[in-house]
Amino acid sequence: MSNAAKAVLSALEQVPVFDPHCHLRPEKPWADSLADIVLYHHVWLELVSAGMDLHAVTNAGLPHELADPGIPPRERVRRSLPYLTYIRNTTAGLCLRWLLQDLYGLDGELNESNLDAACRAVEERGRQGDWNEHVLRNRCRIEQSITVKEGPLHGTRMLRGREKIPIRIGGGKWAPHEVLARFGERFGRPIRSVDDYLEFLAATVRGMDAASLRYVGLSFRPWISAENGGAAGAETAIRKAAARKPLNRTEDGGFSYFAACRLLEELRATPLRTIQVLVGTEVLPPHRSIPCWSGHFTGALGRIAGEFEDFHFNVSSASDQYTQDLGVLAKHIPNVSVAGHWWHSLYPHYIRRAIETRIDMVPMNKIIAYFSDAYHSEWCYPKLKLVKAIWGEVLTERVAKGWCDVDTAVDLVNGAFWENPRRIYGGPHG
Secondary structure (H helix, E strand, C coil): CCHHHHHHHHHHHHCCEEEEEECCCCCCCCCCCHHHHHCCHHHHHHHHHCCCCCCCCCCCCCCCCCCCCCCCHHHHHHHHHHHHHHHCCCHHHHHHHHHHHHHHCCCCCCCCCCHHHHHHHHHHHHHCCCHHHHHHHHHCCEEEEEECCCCCCCCCCEEEEECCCCCCCCCCCCCHHHHHHHHHHHHCCCCCCHHHHHHHHHHHHHCCCHHHEEEEEEECCCCCCCCCCCHHHHHHHHHHHHCCCCCCHHHHHHHHHHHHHHHHHHHCCCCCCEEEEEECEEEECCCEEEECCCCHHHHHHHHHHHHCCCCEEEEEECCHHHHHHHHHHHHHCCCEEEECCCHHHCCHHHHHHHHHHHHHHCCHHHEECCCCCCCCHHHHHHHHHHHHHHHHHHHHHHHHHCCCCHHHHHHHHHHHHHHHHHHHHCCCCC
């Protein structure tokens, strides 16, 4: 191994990590049982796809992150064993093996013969007072994590973000009238007009503890568009939704644009100035996520970022088709940056494409290398191991080709994993 490669790999091993998006339980970030780990929804979805019955390991037919499975943890894992063999080839299967081998010392594949030992190992480690510190700090070097879950925070290294802001009414698992009804339940009265909706949006912002948040997270429709993005278009969309009529994508995208802009105007009354943007996925019932892309998104976000230059927009996508789009946005627009690999882009080929595109296009102080999206601390580990391995490959190759020097490669590592997310998200108000 060359001295340059050693320097890059050493930097990756030593760099502290800032995780700006996770779903860790604030009060207890680590797993309670082996089922929490093995049936993480990214794995569960593949097991169901491989032939496991939708209700085999959860009575609700939903991943345990969404509904109480109603089945004892050991039995849930036991029922999944025949299907785990079919995902040995996938990245989720690889990450699960890394997790069980590296954190728990499991030798070989999980099966009936070692199931009880694996169950005991997870439960015993979880009862150790320093287990979470060992996983996050010793194994991952994750120094700060921002969770979007509510609850008392487990120590000072865990921070809080807020997502699920009500800015869209079409698409996904619920019909527009169902979404509007949910908004009305939260608001305390039906939403029948734009004025009703704007009062609800303002009340949502007032109800946030803005001083405790590092960001507001927005999940944009890929077809968000300034077209039909005024108050009149939003009024039409709300009235159609209230009448149980479907919205076309122009109406849905226009409403999201209008709502996002009005939300940002409301946020100007708070100290929050960091917006985390996720795009590129649609969840179909019962819980089947698919990637989706639209050419409208890039222009819409560019216009929003231009109108709200006092905010910073940190963007990630579940669709590889946005790789170039987001790179160009972050290249040209000062208050747009790029982050991590989400949902359907957390696979080696697409991670590498995103890293290379960002290094080619984006100033190095606007690249964030990693966020875990994890629901338990243990899953932070294999995802980070994967991302770091690919960063190592990309940077050592570029140094060997003379495309960048060792100092630049090391600076990229330090910036992308620690300095950039700490600067963008680190202050109480971004």
